[in-house]
Amino acid sequence: MITLTHFLVVGACLFSIGLYAVLARRNAILVLVGIELMINAAIVNLVAFSRYDKAFYGGQVFALFAIVLAAAAVAVALAIILNVYKFYKSVNPEDIRNLKD
Amino acid sequence: MTELLPNISNKLDHVLAGLPMLLPELVLTATFLTGIGAGLFADRYWRHASFAVTTVGIVLAGVCSAWQLALPAVDNLLFGMATMDAFGRYARLLTAAVCLLFVLFAKANPGFNAHRKKTSDLYSILLAVHIGLNLMGVATNWLMVFVAIEMASIGSYLMVGYLAKEARQTEAAMKYVLFGSVCSAVMLYGLSFMYGFTGDLNFTSAAHIQGLEGTAPLLVATALLFVFTGIGFKLSFVPFHFWTPDVYQGASTPVTAFLSTAPKIAGIALLARIGYAWPADSNAFQYLHTLILVSAIVTMLLGNLAALRQTNVKRMMAYSSIGHTGFLMMAVLAYSSGEFAILLFYLAVYALMNMGVFMLADYIEARTGAVDVDEYRGLGKVLPAAFVSFVILLISLTGLPPTAGFVAKLLVFSAVFNNWQLTGNAGMLLLLIVGALTTVISLFYYFKVPLHAFLRQPEQERKTLPAHPIVVGLALLMAAAVLLLGIFPSWLMA
Numbered sequence: 001m002i003t004l005t006h007f008l009v010v011g012a013c014l015f016s017i018g019l020y021a022v023l024a025r026r027n028a029i030l031v032l033v034g035i036e037l038m039i040n041a042a043i044v045n046l047v048a049f050s051r052y053d054k055a056f057y058g059g060q061v062f063a064l065f066a067i068v069l070a071a072a073a074v075a076v077a078l079a080i081i082l083n084v085y086k087f088y089k090s091v092n093p094e095d096i097r098n099l100k101d
Numbered sequence: 102m103t104e105l106l107p108n109i110s111n112k113l114d115h116v117l118a119g120l121p122m123l124l125p126e127l128v129l130t131a132t133f134l135t136g137i138g139a140g141l142f143a144d145r146y147w148r149h150a151s152f153a154v155t156t157v158g159i160v161l162a163g164v165c166s167a168w169q170l171a172l173p174a175v176d177n178l179l180f181g182m183a184t185m186d187a188f189g190r191y192a193r194l195l196t197a198a199v200c201l202l203f204v205l206f207a208k209a210n211p212g213f214n215a216h217r218k219k220t221s222d223l224y225s226i227l228l229a230v231h232i233g234l235n236l237m238g239v240a241t242n243w244l245m246v247f248v249a250i251e252m253a254s255i256g257s258y259l260m261v262g263y264l265a266k267e268a269r270q271t272e273a274a275m276k277y278v279l280f281g282s283v284c285s286a287v288m289l290y291g292l293s294f295m296y297g298f299t300g301d302l303n304f305t306s307a308a309h310i311q312g313l314e315g316t317a318p319l320l321v322a323t324a325l326l327f328v329f330t331g332i333g334f335k336l337s338f339v340p341f342h343f344w345t346p347d348v349y350q351g352a353s354t355p356v357t358a359f360l361s362t363a364p365k366i367a368g369i370a371l372l373a374r375i376g377y378a379w380p381a382d383s384n385a386f387q388y389l390h391t392l393i394l395v396s397a398i399v400t401m402l403l404g405n406l407a408a409l410r411q412t413n414v415k416r417m418m419a420y421s422s423i424g425h426t427g428f429l430m431m432a433v434l435a436y437s438s439g440e441f442a443i444l445l446f447y448l449a450v451y452a453l454m455n456m457g458v459f460m461l462a463d464y465i466e467a468r469t470g471a472v473d474v475d476e477y478r479g480l481g482k483v484l485p486a487a488f489v490s491f492v493i494l495l496i497s498l499t500g501l502p503p504t505a506g507f508v509a510k511l512l513v514f515s516a517v518f519n520n521w522q523l524t525g526n527a528g529m530l531l532l533l534i535v536g537a538l539t540t541v542i543s544l545f546y547y548f549k550v551p552l553h554a555f556l557r558q559p560e561q562e563r564k565t566l567p568a569h570p571i572v573v574g575l576a577l578l579m580a581a582a583v584l585l586l587g588i589f590p591s592w593l594m595a
Contacts, residue, residue, distance in 0.1 A: 011290075011293075015290055018286070022283050028275060028279065031279050031283075032279075032282070034283075035279075035282045035283055035286050038283070038286035038287065038289075038290060039286045039289055041290055042286065042289040042290040042292070042293045043289075043293075045290070045293035045294065045297065046293045046296060048297075049293065049296050049297040049300070050296075052300060053296075053300050053301075056302075058244070058296065058301070058302045059293075059296055061244065062243075062244050062247075062292075062293075062296070062302065065244060065247070065248055066247070066289055069247075069248065069251040069255075072251075072255055073251065073254075073255055073258075073278075073281075073282050073285070074282075076255055076258050076259060076278060077258070077275075077278045077279065077282060079262070080258065080262045080271065080274045080275050080278050081275060083262060083265045083271040083274070084271040084272060084274075084275045086271070087267075087268035087271055087272075088268060088271075088272075093275075093279070096272050096275065097272075098268060098269050098272055099269060099272055099273060099276075099346075099347040099350055099351050100347070101346070101407075101410075101411075101416075
């Protein structure tokens with residue numbers, strides 16, 4: 001029997017893996033992958049909780065919106081990273097540090 | 102789903118009845134579509150076509166918002182997605198004013214004019230961001246909050262990366278988009294828990310308040326902290342401010358001016374709405390207010406102290422705007438539902454001052470190439486009008502009389518003081534002390550500008566280049582407005 005807890009644990013694992021990928025900062029693309037994992041963790045949670053919201057299915061609608069917005073944000077981020085690559089010939093956030101205190 | 106079918110005409114009626122309240126957003130949507138068409142087809146024949154369409158659209162949306170100010174407040178708009186009260190309407194009007202200033206500013210900016218694609222796409226992005234910001238100020242549903250924040254954020258990423266003609270600009274855009282996406286992902290995770298605790302996405306509803314009361318306080322605190330991350334990114338308060346100096350310095354100046362004003366107006370409106378949605382004795386309310394209090398104090402201190410050692414003017418202004426965010430959060434804490442006049446006055450004055458300062462920084466850069474405070478040596482005699490209005494705006498940012506900045510700060514301080522006397526809350530007293538202290542600190546970095554411009558001698562004669570006079574004209578108007586509002590604050594505070 002798969003219960004709500006199972007979904008929440010999967011979500012928490014996904015979120016932690018995503019957060020690790022973001023904080024490790026090896027490569028801008030990997031950071032984006034990490035962000036995507038974090039968003040998916042939230043989507044798993046939303047859909048799992050939505051099972052108990054029979055009246056409006058608010059969580060499922062929210063999940064759909066979140067998927068669309070995540071796709072839009074990733075498209076924009078990839079275009080920007082492509083521009084960065086043109087100037088720096090690298091997408092490693094550690095190499096890209098002209099702007100600092 | 103089957104039980105919804107008999108009601109479907111009622112539901113459609115509800116949606117249709119709510120649409121007139123969203124008239125400004127509908128006007129902006131129409132302008133967005135027209136603007137894209139104008140950029141594609143009409144700009145070839147008349148190069149100001151998309152500019153004209155955008156300006157007319159924003160003015161029209163502003164007029165609609167102003168016209169709706171007199172209407173009674175509407176709760177439960179579109180099934181509890183938004184609530185249309187006077188506060189949201191004023192925030193909308195203010196956003197429209199800032200967007201209009203941005204359009205004029207971008208039109209005169211040499212960087213955008215030299216760009217291969219000109220500014221028509223920038224205007225379309227701006228309109229989409231404007232819609233997002235409008236919705237942010239009136240949202241009462243977590244879904245609407247998330248969609249509005251993402252709409253404003255994605256557009257802002259594009260605005261920062263629009264030119265991409267130097268390495269710095271692409272770097273700023275990349276830092277912005279990565280930091281912003283992480284913050285919104287964390288926020289989404291927090292929202293999923295808020296939904297799980299309560300089973301309701303409308304944060305003003307009774308079910309939501311009840312659900313939060315019935316959940317373990319530690320869980321509510323964690324979820325709220327996650328949600329706070331997303332709002333913190335839009336408002337750039339500590340500890341979510343890391344992107345601000347880099348992005349403000351790297352982005353082209355009109356975009357920086359926009360980012361430092363418009364999202365703050367909408368973000369503060371959203372923060373105030375969430376902050377007062379729950380009853381004052383609930384755990385969630387107490388926790389959120391402690392969170393705002395602590396970040397307000399740290400934000401004021403860190404913003405102003407870090408600004409002291411900056412040399413680049415835009416970077417200095419970035420830290421200054423972080424400091425002002427702390428001040429705005431203090432105003433949110435002192436605000437009690439219904440008395441939003443002080444908050445709005447501060448926001449309006451702040452938007453005027455920051456827009457003006459960035460316009461002047463851009464004008465001075467275009468005329469002389471100076472971007473650091475040290476390079477302003479002796480320029481006061483070369484560009485007297487620009488520097489006199491610069492100094493007036495900086496005096497107002499510090500909060501000295503007889504400017505509007507003084508009145509705004511005085512109003513916030515007296516509201517906080519009253520709150521302290523009423524409640525005896527020690528946090529309020531601490532806010533008051535930190536606010537006064539950081540006002541003194543800010544004097545030291547703001548006054549570097551007149552010090553260099555008027556009192557130091559230039560090392561060599563500077564050549565000046567021609568630049569569009571509309572920017573300095575607008576900045577002069579804003580400096581005059583700041584002075585007049587300082588003497589007659591009742592013009593805005595009716």
